[in-house]
Amino acid sequence: MAPPQLQHVNLSPAELSFLRSTLCQDPPIRFDHTKGPKDFRSMRAEYDVLPGANGSARIALEDGTEALVGVKAEVEKSQWRPSGDAQLRDADADANDKDAKAKGQNSWMEMSVEIPGFRDDDALPVFLASMLTESLLASGGLKDRLYINSRFHWKLYIDVGGSFLVHISMLTVQILLLSPPLSYPLALLSMTTHLALLTSRLPALKSDKDEDPLFDDDWDAAVFLYPKSKANASEDKPPVIVLAMAVGPNIIFDPCMEELAVADAVLAIACANATASSSRARIVSVRTIDPPSHLTPPGVPNSMNSATGGTVPASSAEALTQRELFANSGVWTPPRGGMKRGLISQVVKMVVEEGGVAEEVISALHAIELG
Amino acid sequence: MPLDTSTYSLALLRLDGRRWNELRNIHAQISTQAAADGSSYLEMGNTKILCTVTGPAEGRQSGQRGGRDNEAKVEVEIGFAGFSGLERRKRKNDKRTSEMQHTLETAYSSLLLTHLYPHSTITLNIHILSQDGSLLAACINAATLALIDAGVPMTDYLVACTAASSATSADSDNSDPLLDLNNLEEQELPFLTVGTLGRSDRVSVLLMETRVRMERVEGMLAVGIDGCKRMREILDGVVKDYGKRFS
Numbered sequence: 001m002a003p004p005q006l007q008h009v010n011l012s013p014a015e016l017s018f019l020r021s022t023l024c025q026d027p028p029i030r031f032d033h034t035k036g037p038k039d040f041r042s043m044r045a046e047y048d049v050l051p052g053a054n055g056s057a058r059i060a061l062e063d064g065t066e067a068l069v070g071v072k073a074e075v076e077k078s079q080w081r082p083s084g085d086a087q088l089r090d091a092d093a094d095a096n097d098k099d100a101k102a103k104g105q106n107s108w109m110e111m112s113v114e115i116p117g118f119r120d121d122d123a124l125p126v127f128l129a130s131m132l133t134e135s136l137l138a139s140g141g142l143k144d145r146l147y148i149n150s151r152f153h154w155k156l157y158i159d160v161g162g163s164f165l166v167h168i169s170m171l172t173v174q175i176l177l178l179s180p181p182l183s184y185p186l187a188l189l190s191m192t193t194h195l196a197l198l199t200s201r202l203p204a205l206k207s208d209k210d211e212d213p214l215f216d217d218d219w220d221a222a223v224f225l226y227p228k229s230k231a232n233a234s235e236d237k238p239p240v241i242v243l244a245m246a247v248g249p250n251i252i253f254d255p256c257m258e259e260l261a262v263a264d265a266v267l268a269i270a271c272a273n274a275t276a277s278s279s280r281a282r283i284v285s286v287r288t289i290d291p292p293s294h295l296t297p298p299g300v301p302n303s304m305n306s307a308t309g310g311t312v313p314a315s316s317a318e319a320l321t322q323r324e325l326f327a328n329s330g331v332w333t334p335p336r337g338g339m340k341r342g343l344i345s346q347v348v349k350m351v352v353e354e355g356g357v358a359e360e361v362i363s364a365l366h367a368i369e370l371g
Numbered sequence: 372m373p374l375d376t377s378t379y380s381l382a383l384l385r386l387d388g389r390r391w392n393e394l395r396n397i398h399a400q401i402s403t404q405a406a407a408d409g410s411s412y413l414e415m416g417n418t419k420i421l422c423t424v425t426g427p428a429e430g431r432q433s434g435q436r437g438g439r440d441n442e443a444k445v446e447v448e449i450g451f452a453g454f455s456g457l458e459r460r461k462r463k464n465d466k467r468t469s470e471m472q473h474t475l476e477t478a479y480s481s482l483l484l485t486h487l488y489p490h491s492t493i494t495l496n497i498h499i500l501s502q503d504g505s506l507l508a509a510c511i512n513a514a515t516l517a518l519i520d521a522g523v524p525m526t527d528y529l530v531a532c533t534a535a536s537s538a539t540s541a542d543s544d545n546s547d548p549l550l551d552l553n554n555l556e557e558q559e560l561p562f563l564t565v566g567t568l569g570r571s572d573r574v575s576v577l578l579m580e581t582r583v584r585m586e587r588v589e590g591m592l593a594v595g596i597d598g599c600k601r602m603r604e605i606l607d608g609v610v611k612d613y614g615k616r617f618s
Contacts, residue, residue, distance in 0.1 A: 051417050052501045053454040064406020068500070070454030112453060159453035 011261060013299030013332035020262040024248035031258045038357055040254040045368050047199045055200025059192045067188050069160050069196040075213060076155040104143030109136065111158040113189065128186055131287060132193055135270030138284045139239045145225060149210045154202060160189050186268055187254060190241035195365055197238040200225040239272040239284045240361055244347045246339055251347055253357055263291040265339035269351055271358035281358035283348060299332040379537055386555055391547040394598060399609045401520040409521025413513040416553055417503035422513040423496045424521040427488040443488035447475040447495045455502045471507055475514060478566065478576050484524040493523060504553040505533045507564045507578060512606060519610055527569030530602040531576060534595035535562035536587040546587065548594040565595035569603055572596055
């Protein structure tokens with residue numbers, strides 16, 4: 001059996017062409033015409049939904065796509081690394097604290113994405129998990145906070161997934177719940193992970209430096225994984241990934257499945273909030289994603305269709321050259337190539353600017369937690 | 372024996388403060404997932420379960436689409452979330468899970484009016500979000516609610532409960548049976564899971580994996596069946612409350 005794929009949208013070339021031309025207008029008219037290019041789809045979010053996890057969150061989009069994230073931390077013995085630790089410990093006590101700053105290791109965080117209908121080692125879950133991990137590790141801070149002492153550390157398990165729902169799932173066996181089809185799930189998973197990490201707590205440490213760790217068993221005394229401070233602006237928060245897509249001259253954020261089907265290029269941008277060192281939102285990582293539009297079937301122009309008085313090209317090479325000529329005639333041809341540099345810089349600017357998309361999304365997720 | 376329940380005989384209160392015949396706090400919702408044909412969310416104490424139903428729909432396999440004899444096939448898929456237990460553990464198709472799936476499949480194949488849907492499949496997808504005892508019972512209750520939400524015809528509610536025998540020493544004859552166990556009690560006491568059809572005393576599911584003295588089983592069964600009747604009232608209330616929204 002072929003590996004499962006994101007389900008394709010069933011739109012005809014004519015529909016695709018129409019959708020693209022509306023999205024290319026100025027201002028663009030989106031699939032949901034009430035939304036502007038920077039608007040996100042509405043969603044329901046809640047956190048602390050699971051009693052057994054250190055942190056958890058659930059976000060459901062209107063279309064039924066749903067993600068659930070659980071964060072679980074376990075104490076693990078650190079591997080002894082022969083790196084002159086003894087000398088460091090002999091130095092004054094402050095050095096030990098400073099030391100903790102760079103003590104985190106990437107392997108202390110493990111993420112797994114589970115999408116019903118996909119195996120663990122299928123491309124999509126693996127790819128999504130590595131993208132999410134990458135941005136979390138790149139934003140710094142987190143892994144160092146998992147350090148307990150020179151012998152122990154927290155091991156953080158982040159389990160993403162659960163329930164993606166699909167309207168039409170003929171794919172019964174495991175899949176009842178599946179729905180990558182309803183748009184690319186990366187942004188949703190990232191936001192849910194963000195919310196779960198933001199509300200994750202670790203038991204407060206009672207023991208001193210290198211003793212065997214002993215924790216306060218009062219959950220109310222637990223400390224937040226991302227410490228909270230009064231001054232909102234400078235506190236460290238987990239990064240969040242937003243999807244941006246380019247159609248012609250326009251840039252559209254949080255595209256839905258139908259819109260992705262006509263995208264020229266799609267960017268996944270992981271951004272973190274402003275910290276003490278930087279006054280504005282920062283970009284942690286950027287990746288391009290192969291848009292599903294590359295796989296859509298091209299339309300057949302009248303001049304190439306014998307039924308409408310045209311002539312069918314004799315060879316496939318001839319067909320290709322003819323199609324080149326029709327590239328801008330309104331007959332649907334799947335987009336090729338990547339993204340222009342100018343567009344990328346425009347996207348980056350829209351994300352990081354004052355009051356830009358990054359700031360908006362992060363503060364919106366923060367507001368959920370406050371309120 | 373990880374715990375000592377000998378205190379039970381002193382105050383006749385269990386570890387979480389319940390009496391012998393009390394159910395845990397039960398909270399249930401139906402139609403939680405807009406995109407599924409039927410869905411439910413059930414909490415029994417700290418056991419939390421999300422169930423969705425797809426179908427009756429055409430099966431995926433190209434060969435046999437439905438069950439035998441022109442009846443619909445019932446498929447059950449149970450997934451444990453990595454964070455559901457005390458320790459994080461990945462559970463993959465172990466024997467206990469497939470046994471639970473099989474139990475549910477056979478129970479619902481006989482309960483649902485499957486002859487109305489030839490050549491089709493009804494798929495139940497159960498996600499265990501948090502586990503604290505009475506897992507099979509909670510799965511059955513959640514599945515019943517989801518099937519009702521999906522509108523799959525069935526003759527009555529299939530509801531389930533667990534019951535245990537509290538005596539830890541062999542000679543104490545006056546032992547109370549206990550209803551609706553949590554995880555700690557399950558590890559310590561012999562218990563059974565019983566599922567009945569609605570108000571009747573007809574037992575449809577009965578599973579017992581621990582050893583217990585023969586004469587105690589009757590008491591455990593009686594308490595379990597009694598618990599099922601109360602469970603039915605609770606689930607019925609959930610369904611009717613949901614229905615009132617449309618009246």
